[in-house]
Amino acid sequence: MNILVFAKRVAATQEEELRIRDEGAAVDLSKVPFKINDWDNYSVEEAVRIVEKTGGTVTAISIGDAESDEVLRRAIAMGARDGFLVSSGEIFHDPGVRSRLIQNFIRKENIPFDVIFTGVQSEDDQFGCVGGILGACLGLPYSSMVIGIDAVEKDHMIIRRELEGGLQERVKIAVPCVLSIQSGINEPRYVSIMGIRKASKVERKVFQAADYAAPASAGIEVVRWTYPEKKGGATMLTGELDTVCGQLLGILKEKGVFQ
Amino acid sequence: MSYALIIAEVRRGVFEERNLDSAGIAALLGKEAVMLIPDGAYEAGNIAETVVKVKVAEEVFLNPLNLKNILGQVFAARGNPDLIVFTHSSFGMESAAYTAGAFGFPVVTDVSGYDKEKGVFLKSYYSDKIFGEFKASGGPVVISVRSGSFKEFAVDKAAKAEEMEGAAPVETRTFVEYVEEEKADVDITKADFLLSVGRGIGSKEEIPAYEDLAGRLKAVLSGSRPVIDKMWLPKPRQVGTSGKTVRPKVYLAMGISGAFQHIAGMKDSECIIAVNKDTEAPIFQYAHFGIIADIHKVRDKLKEIVG
Structure with a gap:
């Protein structure tokens, strides 16, 4: 089975203070570290595991600037055979633009595949749309929230979709197809610095995104960035650690959950 | 004719409450609402001008590939709507994207606000630290709406029934079938006091120390999605939309930044106390009490005091 897996390099903003600049025109990410999108890490791992069992190849593809080569090296270290960078300095906020770019790239370069994996969403924009739009554009069956792959056959797969409240749905889907992989589907392997260094010796092909741009009559654009509206907010407990912890225990006692 | 098309979310015979948010945004935009619902005895309420029952089974309706064909029929019969509304859920996320791709429509997901004057949809970025104002053009816009964001705008409507x-x-x-979650050793929804840990604990090696603290405080240990994804705690201990919805007397969140899906699973707790070193963590917007500190230090100090 030949699997294309999309991997995005994203800003790791979990513990970062983010600032908007130029009166809402941009978000300042200049001091924020970058890494592989969490969901894509699970996707790469799942693809590599399938290929280890069934044979075939994993091709990792990233759309982004030259720095995105980092996620390709990582994917190769995990077991991908090839890494393709579709190079663009532009940030595509519209998932429709991103998906159609991918569609054109796959068609124009005639890239063979049985299955395409994307992450359910990316940590930065949380759109969760690229896989679904791509599946529809390619005229292929699609499923998102894939939390388990139970069987891989030549012409179909049996997958599990994550629903709400711990419930899952088992689905039969024809191959070729597009699947968006949910985090937690597997335990991604550890990637060592040595492994990445070794992967650097594998040539990564670079393509120019401009060659695959798709003019669209419909789309979305972001007109301004804003901070979240402040709600009531918490009463902050402040002071020395002793004091704060004492106050915390006081609240627990007051609420009757701790004596 | 100008109308908003609402795709109802139903699951195993239940009309999901978050459909109210879909109806709410249609009302907020002043659109006549047409709601699609599959065959079945659902308690859909009077939240749309027209409720169209599509005579297919629930599992058929909830499949984006089938939905695409159904929508094609609806557009042919009624013309294109201005707005196509999904819930932002496992079903809605999947089908909103597929619908947008199939018809070449613009899409904005996880919409949590709408600015009437500017005509822009508000959408979360970077786990709610920043929001983007989005303008759509060139066709009916497909949106998925965040649960709880628009239900206050839903109003009673005629609900004329069609098939x-x-x-x-x-x-x-x-x-194929539904798969239920594995049975749990404890039911976190029954606990009065939950100590919940998140990504901020750093590694699996820290879990025993938090288990120990939970034991001393007579709390039950639970976790947010990243902790479950990394398999540091078992799935039945997950708080959030894809895990459990909890309402304990006290919810003590340590190292949880507060992704929306997590908040949705614990916001109705009687008292929420959040400990996090990130002053900007969204969870502080929902907590009753907050502590900005290194969670491991707070953990160790609490153990020291409690003994």
């Missing part, structure tokens, strides 16, 4: 035949189900993607 339509659905297109034959596709064979390239079919429902």
